[in-house]
Amino acid sequence: MTRAALPDAPSAAMIYIVDDDAHLRASLVNLLESSGHEAVISFDSAEAFLRFERPDVNSCLILDLMLGEGSGLHLQAQLQQDAPPLPIIFMSGVGSIAVSVQAMKAGAETFLTKPLRQNELLDAVETALAKDRQRRASCSTLKQLRARHQTLTPRERQTMALAITGLLNKQIADRMGISNITVKIHRGHAMKKMGARTFADLVRMGEALGIGPAPF
Template identity: 50%
Template sequence: MIQRTDYSAGSTIVYVVDDDDSIRAALAMLFRSVGQRVELFASTQEFLDFERPDVPSCLILDVRLKGQSGLALQEQIIAADVELPIIFITAHGDIAMSVKAMKNGAFDFLAKPFRDQDMLDAIQSALLRNEAMRKSHSRTADILRRYQTLTPREQEVMKYVVCGLLNKQIAAEMGLSEITVKIHRGQAMRKMEARSLPELVLSANALGLHPREE
């Protein structure tokens, strides 16, 4: 396995997979000139064997490689449910390749030779997207963690609350007293760390919660 570099919190990484030594060297020089960390790979297998740190990142990927193609690696990344923005580069690109790559979710597609500034702009946008995605997933995971601390009855009350039902309506739906619903509602608000009904609704939306259908 390729040796892992230690990265501090807040760092970002650009991965480059290209079997052309000169292209890898040029991209490494370009990215490092602006203070960007970069990891270089001559094949898709080298990239797959690398233990990637859990930091915002993106992948510069040549379409045509010796052995496995860049498009095949993209399909593996998708199948593994890895959210990694991919910027394809190629000297032999055609419309069919670019269409397939973009349909599969490629972030960008640059033809060689490309302008340095175009590449720098592309990786900046890709890294920002990956960072935003990571933050969104982290928030959702935190909301789910809070939701799982609710009792089943508190969860059920919460689902009715976020749909706008009043305590007396929820009580009728669940066959409980209004005071009991009020207690469960208060507990759900506290455990979900929601200071208002709109905050509770936002949390429920993030989890895709809907009222139980009778």
């Protein structure tokens, strides 16, 4: 592993490089640092990269397709369980259309051929980091919604699930076997706990959580 001088700020964007060519790794680190990226770490193998404890910050991976010990596609497959997934920029000197299509279908951001064009690589890095920021923001929002939803009582969850389908309070009361007033109380508590300012907000939250009406 080759580590550039990392900044003290824990929120700095991280750029990882995995390639078994030491000269290329050094060149990429120098290029990225000279372009203003302060946190760049390179690895000579997929195993070394996987052993590294990555901080939970904005990041992307520049990955060689043909590593010495195996295909970069294998590492890509191992990283697909990450949430959010790490954006991957593939590079190869022997890439084929079939392989590039496979990499893109598996979620790669782009596929570059060696020798790399500096501007093309830098643009790809900026695009990958921007997408990662968006994914992290969405993932953070969803985690917050799930945490809020867990604070609801079972009855409040049922009321929310039925309400966001468009049922009226009276219909929900009939379905749940409770009074109309109790439904209003559960609905009000659900909106407050979820942080929904309007019923439309509650509906959007339910859609984001994938909530459907509870069976009765």
